[in-house]
Amino acid sequence: MERIDEFIRSAKSLPPAPRILPQLMQLLRQTDVDSSKVVDLVTFDPALTAKILQVCNSAAYAGAMPVADLREALLRLGFAEIFRIVASVIGEQALGAAQAGYGIGRGELWEHSAVAAVAAQIIAQDRGLDPQQAFTAGLLHDVGKIVLAKALEGSYERIIEETDIHQQSLVEAEKAVLGVDHAQVGGRLLAQWKFPEPLVEAVTWHHDPSSAENHQPLAACVYLANMIAAFTGHGYGFQAFALRGRAEALESLGLQGDELPLYMIRTTEGLKKVSFLAAA
Amino acid sequence: MPAPSLAAITGFEQKLIVGVADLAVSSNPNVVIITYSLGSCLGVTIYDPVTKVGGLLHAMLPDSAIDPAKAASQAAMFIDTGIPALFRAAYQLKADKHRVQICLAGAAQVMDGSGFFSIGKRNYEMLMKLLGQHGLVVRAEQVGGLVSRTISLNIKTGEVRLKCSGQNLETILWKG
Numbered sequence: 001m002e003r004i005d006e007f008i009r010s011a012k013s014l015p016p017a018p019r020i021l022p023q024l025m026q027l028l029r030q031t032d033v034d035s036s037k038v039v040d041l042v043t044f045d046p047a048l049t050a051k052i053l054q055v056c057n058s059a060a061y062a063g064a065m066p067v068a069d070l071r072e073a074l075l076r077l078g079f080a081e082i083f084r085i086v087a088s089v090i091g092e093q094a095l096g097a098a099q100a101g102y103g104i105g106r107g108e109l110w111e112h113s114a115v116a117a118v119a120a121q122i123i124a125q126d127r128g129l130d131p132q133q134a135f136t137a138g139l140l141h142d143v144g145k146i147v148l149a150k151a152l153e154g155s156y157e158r159i160i161e162e163t164d165i166h167q168q169s170l171v172e173a174e175k176a177v178l179g180v181d182h183a184q185v186g187g188r189l190l191a192q193w194k195f196p197e198p199l200v201e202a203v204t205w206h207h208d209p210s211s212a213e214n215h216q217p218l219a220a221c222v223y224l225a226n227m228i229a230a231f232t233g234h235g236y237g238f239q240a241f242a243l244r245g246r247a248e249a250l251e252s253l254g255l256q257g258d259e260l261p262l263y264m265i266r267t268t269e270g271l272k273k274v275s276f277l278a279a280a
Numbered sequence: 281m282p283a284p285s286l287a288a289i290t291g292f293e294q295k296l297i298v299g300v301a302d303l304a305v306s307s308n309p310n311v312v313i314i315t316y317s318l319g320s321c322l323g324v325t326i327y328d329p330v331t332k333v334g335g336l337l338h339a340m341l342p343d344s345a346i347d348p349a350k351a352a353s354q355a356a357m358f359i360d361t362g363i364p365a366l367f368r369a370a371y372q373l374k375a376d377k378h379r380v381q382i383c384l385a386g387a388a389q390v391m392d393g394s395g396f397f398s399i400g401k402r403n404y405e406m407l408m409k410l411l412g413q414h415g416l417v418v419r420a421e422q423v424g425g426l427v428s429r430t431i432s433l434n435i436k437t438g439e440v441r442l443k444c445s446g447q448n449l450e451t452i453l454w455k456g
Contacts, residue, residue: 103446163426169391227390230428231399232340233300235319235388238446241400241426245392257396261341264399265350265357268301268340 004180004188011147015094017193020045021136024083025196028132033079039070042086051089052082083132084274088114091139099145101152103238109146113139115234118274119267120225127253129218130198137202137218138225140195144186144203151178156238163242170242171207183207210248220249224260228267231260298338301357305335305369306435314432317445318386320400322359322407322423323431325383326366327438327456328375334433335375337366341399342406359406382411383440383454384421385431400424420454 008014020041027033027041043049049070056073057066067073074082095110102109120138124131152159155177162173174181187204191197198215202222205212209219223246230240250257298304298315306313315323315338327334337356344351344358351358355365367377384407387400404423411418420440422429428445431453438456443449 167391227397230390231320233317233319233321233338235428236317236445237428239426240428240445241319241388241390243390243397245390245394245397247394247396250396257394258346260396261346261399264340265347 001188004185007147007151007178007180007185008189008192012150013097014146014189018090018094019193020048021087021090022194022196024086025132025136025199028079028083035071035074035079038074038079038082042070042082048086048089052085055085055089080132084135087136087139088117091117094140094143094146097146099149099237101149101155102145103156104145104149104236108236109142112229112234112236113142115229115232115267115271116141116222116225118270119228119263120221122266122270123221123224123253123263124218127217127221127255129221133196133199134202134218134221134225136195137199137206137222140186140190140199141203141206141222141226142182142186143189144182144184147185147189148174148178148180148182159238163239168242169207169244170239173239173242181207207244209246209252216252220252223249224253224255224263228260228264232264232268298336300338301340301354301362303335303337303356303362303366303369305333305366305373305375307331307333307373309436311435312432313435314430316430317428318431319388319428320386320390320403322384322386322400322403323429324363324366324407325431325433325440325454326370326375326380327383327433327435327440328370328379329381329438329456330376330379331374332435332438333370333373333375334435334438335366335370336431336433337362339363339403342402359403360410363407363410377414377416380416381419381438381454381456382416383419383431383433384423385429385442385453387423388427388429389424390426422453 098106117135117138120134121131124134158177159173162168171181187200191200201212201215202218205219206222209223212219294310296311296313313336321340324337339359339362342359344361351361355361387404389400390397430443432441440454442451442453
């Protein structure tokens, strides 16, 4: 844990803590959401508010009359949709940059994450998990890469050696080179940012969901979503396919192996419908 | 007479981008057909050096039997429907089945003992089965492994180029 915290402390290009997301998630769990609380939370950030209104007035959402303020946007689109838009705006800011240490170009980590978010939400809806939590976990599953990218610069040969010669997965290679991996670091960072525990656990174990203590299905959901993002043409960086196939993830969600291709197709369909992920 | 295209006047290369589960063919010598981020997906190029017609398919899954409706609306999603669609489109531009040079890239394979996640491998096997049935051979390929790839086909020369994700170096897979 100390070593993880050390990496987080010394990371230079960390995005600001998205405080608003865990707070919104908490509101979302209430059956009777007070919309004025949501409006208060979001309007605290004028740039975010402007961006949300811009998305709401984009071609995919716009009605006959443009949405003038957040309250109206909330009425028209509903809280769940507004939440996904907020999460995506924040996600794009946090994940948009290139990460040279991973061989990931500008926009690629965001694209991968956005696709994983959509896949996670689709699986969650089918399997009776919280879709907003799955969406957010999918969106943020690789946030630890932002922390470790700098430390990995110059380690390309080691990563190739670990993956190609020693048949280690990319997370195992990270661990061999740095002593920590991006899933652990991401989980820890999200815990520090006060995200709910199931989400923290799902991100921490998104490469090895059967090790999750309390929330295996959500971790398995994010694991599969990450795979689906890679399999549908959104896997980037060095050794992007140094991933381990984990049949137990399918099992913990009650899925058959041949259902994976169907989720790949549904994810590519789902992506067409989410214009707020336009960058993906 | 149709007006010459901008590319024809300027001599600039025109990039024709093929997305996931999509295909394109061309006989325009200024065109380079390209597809990005081939992971477990399979990229297939065909090129007739006589008529200088080429095409590229970016297929995601091996077998259309899992979703026939999808295959009907988007044949390029699957190898078994995408390959016939690619060839048919190229025939329209006067490509000949037995003259075409076939190159492949993609079909990256995760570390999987269970077989459930072996999408790349299954894509490759389906393609080989299909080509075998038609007596077609592959001229050059770079498949499998752990990397994501970009592949392009130059319609003027038939040259096929390849790039791995995270690397700047572009290599020539087939000289054309």
